[in-house]
Amino acid sequence: MAHANNKPNPLIVWLFTTNHKNVGILYLVTSLYFLVVAGILALTFRMQLSAPNMVFLAADSYNQAVTLHGLFMLLWVTTPLAAAFANYVIPIQIGAKDMAFPRLNALSYWLYLASGIVALSSFFAPGGTADWGWTTYAPLNTLQYSPQAGGSLMGLAILLLLSSTIVATSNFMVTIFRLRAPGMKLSYLPLFSIFWLVTQFLLLWAFPAFAAPLLMLVADRVLGTVFFTAAEGGALLWDHLLWFFGHPEVYILVLPGLAIAGDVLAVFSRRQLYAKKVIIIAVSVAAFLSYIVWVHHMFMTGIHPGMREVFNITTELISIPFGVIMLSYILTLFRGRIRATTPFLFALGSVILFIIGGASGVFNSSVALDVGMRGTFWVVGHFHYTIVGGGITGLIAGLYYWWPKMTGRMFSEKLGKLHFAIYMIGFNILYFPMHLLYDMPRRIFFYDATTGWGPINMIITMGSLIFASSFIILFINLINSLRHGPKVGDDPWGGANYSLEWNVPSPPPEFNFPKGVPVITAQGLVFKQPWEIKKGITTTGGQQLFTTTALPTNGGSHVTEHGEEHGPHLSPWPFILSIGAALTMIGLVFGVPLLLQGIVIFIASIVGWAWEDVKEKFHVAIEALGEKWPFDRVENVPLGMWFFLFGEVALFGPLFAAYFFVRANSAFTGFAWPLPGQIHSTVIGAISTIILLTSGLAASLALVAIKNNNQRGLRAGLLAAFILGLAVLVIEGFQWAELFAEGYTFGTDIAASIYYVITGIHGAHLLAGLLIIIYLLAKAYKGGYNAEKHMGVYAFAIYWGFVVGVWLFTFPLFYLI
Amino acid sequence: MAAPAPSAEIWNSLFMMYVTSAVVISAVVLAILGYFVLRYRQPSSSLADGGQDEPEFRIGAEPTRGSAKVAIALSVILGLLFVGLTASTFSAMEFMEEIPEDNPDALHIKVTAFQWGWQFTYPNGRTITGELRVPVNTPIVLEITSRDVFHTFAIAAFKVKKDAIPDRINFAWFEAKEAGEYRIQCYELCGTGHAKMIATLLAMEPEQFEAWYGKLSEEKG
Amino acid sequence: MREEWQLVAVYTIIVAALVAEVIVGSSWMTLGQTALIGVLVIATLQAALVFAFFMFGKYGTRSVAIIMLISIGTLLPLFLAFAFSIEFPPHAAAGGH
């Protein structure tokens, strides 16, 4: 067992780190790298568009470049850049020593990197990568119209990214809800932490909802199902599912940047945010509304006219909460003492550009105007103003703002201001004229001179070069600062009164708070030692500060009287597991040998990870002494599982919705949906259901047993749950085999497709559950659980119940009606 | 400049209405923002400006600054504005979407999108590709579908646009006011030929059209 | 022991509901629409029991149940929108109009 004092090799540290600050820096470097890649792609196709009749990129390269640009900017750049800051500063802002689950945090990063590499590698697959635009409309996305293997690889890469996100989301939820410092109420947090929490809720329900159509798409492309070619599913099935994810996604992109802008405006005008409570309400309302506006992307699809009007109105409504937020930001400056530093200027830029983008958004909400705007460069202008103008500009403000905190060194203000000037000029020359091209279709690689679009496009391309060059200044400034920047103290900006990160050294030590546990009292921030806190302090409201004493979260941590004694903060498994996952994805498209290697590495790393736990080799003291509202009574591990499962609801829900849609459509397309019992035997289905229910009962009994410290009961329950679960999986396997033998395969018809995909995904969940039981059993036999310590068993019981619950719907839909 | 079609005319005036409100509102807001920045800017960007922080600028201070009334006022203003804008939108929509199905003069044409082109089928069975000929001052009803992937049919100059979706049928209508050539183009990425998925709309004087097509009224009987 | 027996009792109820579900479902010839609704209602009740007892939702704070409900609630608009997209736009196979 390595110890903290014999320093490991730096490469090992970066590969195996689980510290939130290191992970944050990894996210930062990677997302900036992808920003450059996707930006250069944009420059290539901007070159192609600069003049009529241009020959620079061929149609196919153009389409691939646009697709990769869009997908990378949306999925691999903006949110991960925000995640870099979230990882670095949010644990500090809330007053924690690290994330709730440090290894899962590292896993999120490595899966993210792996998914990005898989996505980039798809470029070099024969025939190139996805070329259907980031929206991936059906049926252009099917093999029939886009046969290149790179397209399937891109689908898998996105799925890998989504899995990274759901892990990160559960982790952030538990961290922000349960690891806050004593006295740190949610409403005391800076906007960045609050908006990030809201963003996590959006991610929680939006990203799995995107996984559902992607799984169907990959099934179509790899297994031969017919979701997006059959008349019952097809274009509209994809459209609804994509945009159901797609609109929340745009708020996922802008909220973190806007939040940083708000914090920075407050810090640099030295005033409390104006009407912070109203801002919090407004952002929650906007988040809620974002789930009921997606049809504004489908106004031209000939949807029900009533629905069009409803979504017209909901879309307009959404500009009200954003208007309120912007107004509060502006009023924050009132009577402030403004210091126009580089972060401040970028925050200001974010607000200005977002207001312009919001104004053009109101146009898009109008069903009548959308007749003109849909599919044109107007839309491209609009969303770059909001996402890049509002979101990315805010994130750049954050980069400057936290740079001294992360590196301990200051950058050059002069270069920063120069960057800002060129950035704003370039931005507006680049994107504003796009609004004038409201007749020019987007995603065209070619236009002729008679269109008259040439001159404006030339201006836009010039703007893109100016805008891109501003980033060179940014990078020069940062690299220079790393080497020659003047060293800074804890609080170079005077933010110590605003948020916690300015009350710790720059860069902060491994566990963030060298002076003790931060405690928020009526008088402000004080630092206490853990044992002082246990004696009890009261908050402003007079209620007890903490309800529990220090609770180990990682199966056995130590908080000693003199503060910190830690196990190694390193684990190799997140890194290795991601390699396995990436190889598996590539293998799914490029053949069995790679696939097998991938699966072997994947399983080996899960075993290694589990072994680390069973032996309790990895532990980090992340005690939670403070605020946990509203989850005081749910421990970290079960709470993480709950959030994961809320996300799972958003995965299975759209799958069931797809079932409903294709089945209802079959009445109009003339497809005869199989009668009950015709294909799937009701009796066998009912038997499987009973066995699975019994397995669920066994798991619950196992939990009850260990709560009473009954070791035999625990083992017996887990073993029974395992055997019964396995039985269900075997029965299902036999059913599949039998159907296949009869010639009823993935692609037979739409009913077969949805049956195989839903039962297949459910089966994968069963399999995962069985693996978890093996781990629990191993640990149980080593005596790893007792009446006080059994959160792993608890989390599993919750998971297993969910798997049973999903089956309770699967059974009637396929076997009974 | 007169719009070449009633739909474009309506669209243009609606657009101007939105432009006016957007410009006015964002100009006011940005002006306030600019004023605050200039007014409250400290001459030096150093921290040591001698000023005193207000007591509520502190970690753990209750967020007491500001009042919800401002937000409510803004919501009411925006809400009222949106009521106006939405009413105009809906009435424009009513005109643009109200398919003149029962108008005996209307000419019904089937539009089939394919990779990569447009095929038009007239009531008499006549089918042409790449060119749509219609008489001016006659309502034209389009039945739009696709043979392969998702496309979007549009006559940008007329502000007519509708998705062409495989296995589904969409309706659109327009009326050309002035004879001339207009561009029909695809507005949804549909593959490598997307940029060149263009057809010509030829709006003709009725006599010329009949010379090309034959008598309209007889055909439709 | 109380908790164990409670779980077994809940299990028995769910299995009984399953039997009822199969009976209702198999009589769709006579019951029609009603069978469909009956089956879905029974499945929902079963799932609620699983949530409350097998997933120990009742031990969690109310916040867990609320967020679970919201998770399911976000799906409602999706189902509604799908429902309105079945006849609109018309299917080509159904002869258009």
Ligand code: HEM
């Ligand atoms: C150097 C900076 C950038 C330039 C020059 C640029 C330019 C463009 C252009 C011209 C298009 C439309 C292409 C077409 O429709 O044919 C486009 C699409 C897009 N851009 Fe950017 N962009 C830049 C940065 C960004 C950033 C930072 C983001 C987001 C964070 C972003 C997100 C998107 C998305 C989502 C699309 C849609 C892709 C698609 O149509 O599938 N862009 N960009």
Ligand SMILES: [Cu+2]
């Ligand atoms: Cu949207």
Ligand SMILES: [Cu+2]
């Ligand atoms: Cu096209």
